[in-house]
Amino acid sequence: MANKKIAFVTRAYVENNFVSGGVKLNYILLKGLKKAGYMIDLFCDEISVQYSEIFRGIYPFSEFEKLKQNYDLILSDKACVPSDITYIHDHSYPYRAGKMFNRFNYILYKIFCFSHHQKRYKEFLRTRENILNCKRVVVSSNVLKNDMISNYGVRKEHLLIIPPPVERYKINKYKNRVFTFGISAVGFARKGGYIILKAIRELKKKNIKFKVKIIYPSKNLMVKILVKLYGIEEYCEFIPTQQDMGGFYNSINALVMPSIIEPFGMVAGEALGMGCPVITASHCGAADRIENGLNGYIYEGNSPYNLADAMFKILNIPYSDYLLMCNSARESAEVLSEENFVKQYLKLMNEI
Numbered sequence: 001m002a003n004k005k006i007a008f009v010t011r012a013y014v015e016n017n018f019v020s021g022g023v024k025l026n027y028i029l030l031k032g033l034k035k036a037g038y039m040i041d042l043f044c045d046e047i048s049v050q051y052s053e054i055f056r057g058i059y060p061f062s063e064f065e066k067l068k069q070n071y072d073l074i075l076s077d078k079a080c081v082p083s084d085i086t087y088i089h090d091h092s093y094p095y096r097a098g099k100m101f102n103r104f105n106y107i108l109y110k111i112f113c114f115s116h117h118q119k120r121y122k123e124f125l126r127t128r129e130n131i132l133n134c135k136r137v138v139v140s141s142n143v144l145k146n147d148m149i150s151n152y153g154v155r156k157e158h159l160l161i162i163p164p165p166v167e168r169y170k171i172n173k174y175k176n177r178v179f180t181f182g183i184s185a186v187g188f189a190r191k192g193g194y195i196i197l198k199a200i201r202e203l204k205k206k207n208i209k210f211k212v213k214i215i216y217p218s219k220n221l222m223v224k225i226l227v228k229l230y231g232i233e234e235y236c237e238f239i240p241t242q243q244d245m246g247g248f249y250n251s252i253n254a255l256v257m258p259s260i261i262e263p264f265g266m267v268a269g270e271a272l273g274m275g276c277p278v279i280t281a282s283h284c285g286a287a288d289r290i291e292n293g294l295n296g297y298i299y300e301g302n303s304p305y306n307l308a309d310a311m312f313k314i315l316n317i318p319y320s321d322y323l324l325m326c327n328s329a330r331e332s333a334e335v336l337s338e339e340n341f342v343k344q345y346l347k348l349m350n351e352i
Helices: 021-035 061-070 093-100 103-112 114-131 142-152 193-206 221-230 245-250 266-273 285-289 304-315 319-332 338-351
Strands: 005-009 039-043 057-059 073-077 085-087 136-139 159-161 180-184 211-215 236-239 254-257 278-281 296-299
Touching: 005 021, 005 061, 021 039, 021 085, 021 338, 039 061, 057 061, 085 338, 093 114, 093 142, 103 114, 114 142, 136 142, 136 338, 142 159, 142 285, 193 211, 193 221, 193 304, 245 266, 254 266, 254 304, 266 278, 266 285, 266 319, 278 285, 278 304, 296 304
Parallel strands: 005 039, 005 073, 039 057, 073 085, 085 136, 136 159, 180 211, 180 254, 211 236, 254 278, 278 296
Antiparallel strands: none
């Protein structure tokens, strides 16, 4: 397949200052395909680079229909067009709505935010039509695979799970006097910020020392009130968005991912690679990579009580067992390399 012509179609493309894991994946994939000898043209409306060594040509998104017959393979991001292979990074609108709203709140949302709901639902229908006209759909996790089957109607044999690669950082662990959990909760509600606060409140009843570093730069008054109301000020350390995530992982003993919606969660893979055990909810995509008691813990539902129990387990194990867990975490992340990610994609392209 090398030297064949590929069209990559997306809505936005960058090569630095990545705002999401999905945007970063596009760059990693295309860089790998270029290295493998493919000739790639980009069709995109929003592009932040003036010059890129990856592409043979860069065209407006509107030009794709006119030129699509010139390519051996068509790849797309988020099924923005029907294609040979599309990579879906996010959950469907029905899935997200079902997780973020209970039935009553969802009815209120559809009434009082009717235009916004209609816009999102029309986007969902358009994406579903495109997805069903793709030959293969790549997703990052089993939970996303099940969403594709249930809400988009994708057939199982058309789906392939390829977990995202993780960035490697230099391991230089700080020696914490108190066991320290970490959580990235920039989108506080969706990332399970309120769940972790309740879990901290429950865990403090165990009379055991611990601390939680929370990446949350906002000055949300409700969060401050809850921390005060729960009496957990001494357990919480709120820190700004981190330019050096490696430093963050080095400063914690375990990562917590209590997200309400999380197709995968690249911070979980990065933490594993840094030797940090991960505690995650069963509905988070990264749960695919966690083995209970080996490299972290999986708990059920959005329950702060279940999360507190999982956090207590890791606080209560002998230090020698904790070190074994750290080693297992590093080993479990070895498959999450850029080379392996591109290799799996290339194999799928060759099959098609």
